[in-house]
Amino acid sequence: MRSVSVDDLLKTKPAVVNVGLESFARTLSGLGVPVAQVSWSPPAGGDAELANIVSLLNLPGEKTERIEAANREAVRRMLEGDPVLIDVVPAESVIPQLKERLILHAGPPIEWARMCGPMQGAVSGAILYEGWTKDLDAATALAASGGVQFQPNHHFSAVGPMTGMITRTMPVMVVENRKFGNRAYCTINEGLGKVMRFGGNDAEVLNRLAWLRDVLGPLLGKALRDSGGIPLKAMIARGLGMGDEMHQRNVACTGLFLREISPWLARATSDSEKLAQALAFISGNDQFFLNVAMAMGKAIMDPVRGIENSTVVTAMCRNGTDFGVRVSATGDQWFVAPVEMPVGLYFPGYSEADANPDMGDSAIVETIGLGGFAMAAAPAVVGFIGAGNAATAVTYTKEMGEIAIAENPEWAIPALDFQGVPTGIDVRLVVGSGITPAINTGIAHKKPGIGQVGAGVARAPMGCFQQAARELARKMGFV
Amino acid sequence: MSGVVLNEIRRGVYLDSVALMRLSRTVAGLPGVLEAALMIGTPSNKKIMQDAGILTPEGEAAQGSDLVLAIKGADEAAARAALDQAKAQLDAPKAAAQETADRKVRTLRAAANALPDANLAIISVPGEFAAAEARNALANGLHVMIFSDNVAIEHERALKEEAAARGLLVMGPDCGTAILNGVPLAFANVVRKGDIGIIAASGTGLQEVSTLIDRHGKGITHGIGVGGRDLKESVGGITTLMAIDALDRDPETQHIVLISKPPAAKVAEAIVARIGKSKKQFTLCFIGLDRLSLPQNAVLASTLTEAAEKALGRLIVPAGAKVPMLNGQRRKLRGLYSGGTLCAEAQVILRRKGIDVASNAPIPGVPEISGEAQNSILDLGADEYTVGRPHPMIDPSLRNELLKQALVASDTAVILLDVVIGYGAHDDPAGSVAEILSGSAENGPVVIASVTGTEADPQNYSAQVRRLREAGVIVESTNAKAVELAAAALASSQGASGQRRASAS
Known part of the structure; x- marks a missing residue:
């Protein structure tokens, strides 16, 4: 740490960090004194007592050194993760609990009655897809009467975008973290238009899911197994250089993935029409890679869970009603607050009035430093929040840098002179600064069955982090 | 809703979808426009336009390599005007990209990282948040001047103890004035360099004594503010004692002036004891206190003027105004x-x-x-x-x-x-x-x-x-x-x- 003695302070000219009245900084600048102005706003959601507690959590000392050490370990595990896409398999083969009438969903735990429209629509669709009822009405009635169980994907090493449905026969991609040996799962991205992840549940949606289950899943699984797995870390690095941030923009990585997998797909089938369909499906969906990135995010973050004294965020997710955050030191505990509305652009015919609040497990990519945290790599995405220009994209990444404890040297952003993406969201920094994570997201229609109506940026609610900070302070004996 | 739908296709044009969505929104906001979309003619996009009721057979013919401009206007004229506007905007040269935005950092930690030589933080945020920010400054190895008032006294005590344990100085809270090495901080005057060090619990006290010293031919080394409550028993003079230590060691400082309201008896004792160990000359100005037993090297001044006089080693001459006659019965x-x-x-x-x-x-x-x-x-x-x-x-x-x-x-x-x-x-x-x-x-x-x-x-x-x-x-x-x-x-x-x-x- 820097720090000069009082004697040295008196021997040198002051160099000042000014927090508050800018006139002080102007005067000092005019006198030639080096000064850095902080653009201050009340931290901790305006809770001064909590701000004070969090400042204690940041003050170097014996207890906080334990936090620092734990966080260094958390970041080490994040950076040393070696995620490889190895397979596509039916969900029930890797999540044995799925053999019952169980539906996994995005976000923290939620019961049917509190689910938002698209989530309920997707649930009904998923029930019908599994053949547990004959029609949608019966499916809805079954769900409403408690005939199916609901569990978050995150409880089963899985993640899903938007509504995030996973049921027993759905094919899931398997990402193995070869450094730590753990695996994580995510469904195959369905493409644009009417899709189950946005609450769609009509025949078109269900037929596509059936094709994914019967054709693409098995084919992609074989291709991946034959290839020996596709390492993802380097692919992300290249994608960042090509304008992807891996949440709203996955064009480059989808292309890079297709380039790798094409020969293996070709070898995996003798049916050239099937092959053509598979290639067309992947190449026709700019967001195909999103689900790969999400499984990768989960595979990277799971080994970071449960490090005693670590204040690093291990999961952020939303179910369309609540936003949930998990922190390393508090293990599997969810810190939950109401989700916020994204700010964004809408497809023709739609507006804010149609929008469902923020939804999906996809914020796992922000948790590992991509998405909103890597906005500077994908300036085009910043347009979603209105008058954004390329420079605004940089400010997002820099702002996120203020709540992260490290940078990822392997995931560098050319526009920032190859500075690494901000890595390791620290609850202390979020609460202490008042800056909440920015999450790039699609926007679903609030009614079931309609689908995506726009895209934008949402903020994680401060409430989750306030609760987490209080719990961490309590657990570590600061209060 | 009725209206006139116009489609136009630009063949072989690809534009980023986000850019197109922004442009669509601008065009949709024009007068008389019911709906507007500029989209690449992929099947999924055409489906969206179809659902929105703005796709004509002409637009339907577009391919994935074509740009569709689809407008629904209240009438033909409005739709036509909007379409022209959309085309004009598509063709308009883009404003030059801005330089990297001049982003201000939002946290003390980031500011300290941006200024690696930083050694001092000035905190002037609302009082209830000042202790947290001051502690953030300490966490970053910075000395602190807290200008804010309304900081709870138990926070002041805690901060000063934490700072002292790290060898850092907390000036304030409610520290309006300091001068370090000739640099005026917050409310301070331009005072010449000299050999008198000032430690003050009050802003204007420091200003009055330092300016009197300046105007009468001498100067100061440093003016250290300690905050109005530092000499209360619950704070214990932590900053004052640290400041005395520092000025005692400072080779430039020959004479030390201490300005405060009268201190708590216990604190006064500690200060007097500390002064007794110094070889330097001290002037103590505890406004209004006329009696205090002091070691040989210290004198007491009951006003700021007296304090300046003792530090200067001579009396300050009055401006020489005659005693004015008061008018009439004014009393x-x-x-x-x-x-x-x-x-x-x-x-x-x-x-x-x-x-x-x-x-x-x-x-x-x-x-x-x-x-x-x-x-x-x-x-x-x-x-x-x-x-x-x-x-x-x-x-x-x-x-x-x-x-x-x-x-x-x-x-x-x-x-x-x-x-x-x-x-x-x-x-x-x-x-x-x-x-x-x-x-x-x-x-x-x-x-x-x-x-x-x-x-x-x-x-x-x-x-x-x-x-x-x-x-x-x-x-x-x-x-x-x-x-x-x-x-x-x-x-x-x-x-x-x-x-x-x-x-x-």
């Missing part, structure tokens, strides 16, 4: 102060001269103000005057108002003012007083003032004095001398009226 003194310690010093002197006075910020032995009937000395920087309003040193409007009232009140004999200049203060406080006086009647009250400042201050000491004198103000060389002059005027006129009464009987 009352009204002091309107912007500086809290100058206000306290005024009370000390008036009390000593046996003049009854009341104040909103009374020193021990002076009553709290009640009603209009008394001589009064007001501290206009006190909380009751500054809620939701800038400090009178920054914005003189409140004092101007009270000055006007005092001038027209028939019983006002003497008005006492302080005029504090330097960085942070109003651009021309003397001018603002002069303006009020220019409209006042003949035979009104006598106005006596002093100016706290130096020739090198942005407002310039001499210019401020001249401005006041031109307006008819009697300007004394120090606040204490101004108060003494006011006291003398009151005493002589009381004497005179006493004589009149005697001769009438």
Whole structure:
């Protein structure tokens, strides 16, 4: 740490960090004194007592050194993760609990009655897809009467975008973290238009899911197994250089993935029409890679869970009603607050009035430093929040840098002179600064069955982090 | 909803979807436009346009390599105008990309990282958050000056202990003034370099003593603020003792002046004991305290002027104004102060001269103000005057108002003012007083003032004095001398009226 003695302070000219009245900084600048102005706003959601507690959590000392050490370990595990896409398999083969009438969903735990429209629509669709009822009405009635169980994907090493449905026969991609040996799962991205992840549940949606289950899943699984797995870390690095941030923009990585997998797909089938369909499906969906990135995010973050004294965020997710955050030191505990509305652009015919609040497990990519945290790599995405220009994209990444404890040297952003993406969201920094994570997201229609109506940026609610900070302070004996 | 739908296709054009969505929104906002979409003609996009009712057979023919411009207008003219506008915007040259936005960092940690040589943080956020930010400064290895007030005293104590354990200095809370190595921080004056170090619990106390030293030919090494409560028993003088240690070790500092309200007995003991271990000369000014047993190397001064005199090693000559004659039956003194310690010093002197006075910020032995009937000395920087309003040193409007009232009140004999200049203060406080006086009647009250400042201050000491004198103000060389002059005027006129009464009987 820097720090000069009082004697040295008196021997040198002051160099000042000014927090508050800018006139002080102007005067000092005019006198030639080096000064850095902080653009201050009340931290901790305006809770001064909590701000004070969090400042204690940041003050170097014996207890906080334990936090620092734990966080260094958390970041080490994040950076040393070696995620490889190895397979596509039916969900029930890797999540044995799925053999019952169980539906996994995005976000923290939620019961049917509190689910938002698209989530309920997707649930009904998923029930019908599994053949547990004959029609949608019966499916809805079954769900409403408690005939199916609901569990978050995150409880089963899985993640899903938007509504995030996973049921027993759905094919899931398997990402193995070869450094730590753990695996994580995510469904195959369905493409644009009417899709189950946005609450769609009509025949078109269900037929596509059936094709994914019967054709693409098995084919992609074989291709991946034959290839020996596709390492993802380097692919992300290249994608960042090509304008992807891996949440709203996955064009480059989808292309890079297709380039790798094409020969293996070709070898995996003798049916050239099937092959053509598979290639067309992947190449026709700019967001195909999103689900790969999400499984990768989960595979990277799971080994970071449960490090005693670590204040690093291990999961952020939303179910369309609540936003949930998990922190390393508090293990599997969810810190939950109401989700916020994204700010964004809408497809023709739609507006804010149609929008469902923020939804999906996809914020796992922000948790590992991509998405909103890597906005500077994908300036085009910043347009979603209105008058954004390329420079605004940089400010997002820099702002996120203020709540992260490290940078990822392997995931560098050319526009920032190859500075690494901000890595390791620290609850202390979020609460202490008042800056909440920015999450790039699609926007679903609030009614079931309609689908995506726009895209934008949402903020994680401060409430989750306030609760987490209080719990961490309590657990570590600061209060 | 009815309306006219127009589609146009641009073949072989690809544009980023986000850029197109932004453009769509702009076009959709034009008058008479019901819906607008600019999209690449992929099947999924065409489906979206179909669902929105804005796809014509022409648009339906578009391919994935074509751009579709689809507009639905209230009428043909509106749709046509919007389509033209959309095309014009597509073809318009884009404004040059901005340089990387000049982003201000939002956290102290980021600012400290951006300024690797940083050694001091100045905190002036709302008081309830000041302790947290000050602690963030300590966490980043920075010394702290807390300008904010309304910081809980238990937080002050905790912060100062945490800082001391790290060898860091916490100046404040409520530290309005400091001068480190000639650099004025917050409200401070441009004071020449010298060999006198000042440690002060009060902003204007430090300003008055440092500027008197400057104007009388000497200078200071440092002026360290400690905050108004540092010498209370619950804080224990932590910063004051650290500052004494530092100035004692500082080879440039020969003489140390300590300025504060009278300290708690225990704290005074600790300070006196610490001074006894030093070889340097000390002047202690505990405003109003006349007696304290001190070691050989220390002397006591009961006013700021005396403190400056002891540090200078000579007396400060009064400006030499004659004791003014008071007009008619006017008998009352009204002091309107912007500086809290100058206000306290005024009370000390008036009390000593046996003049009854009341104040909103009374020193021990002076009553709290009640009603209009008394001589009064007001501290206009006190909380009751500054809620939701800038400090009178920054914005003189409140004092101007009270000055006007005092001038027209028939019983006002003497008005006492302080005029504090330097960085942070109003651009021309003397001018603002002069303006009020220019409209006042003949035979009104006598106005006596002093100016706290130096020739090198942005407002310039001499210019401020001249401005006041031109307006008819009697300007004394120090606040204490101004108060003494006011006291003398009151005493002589009381004497005179006493004589009149005697001769009438």
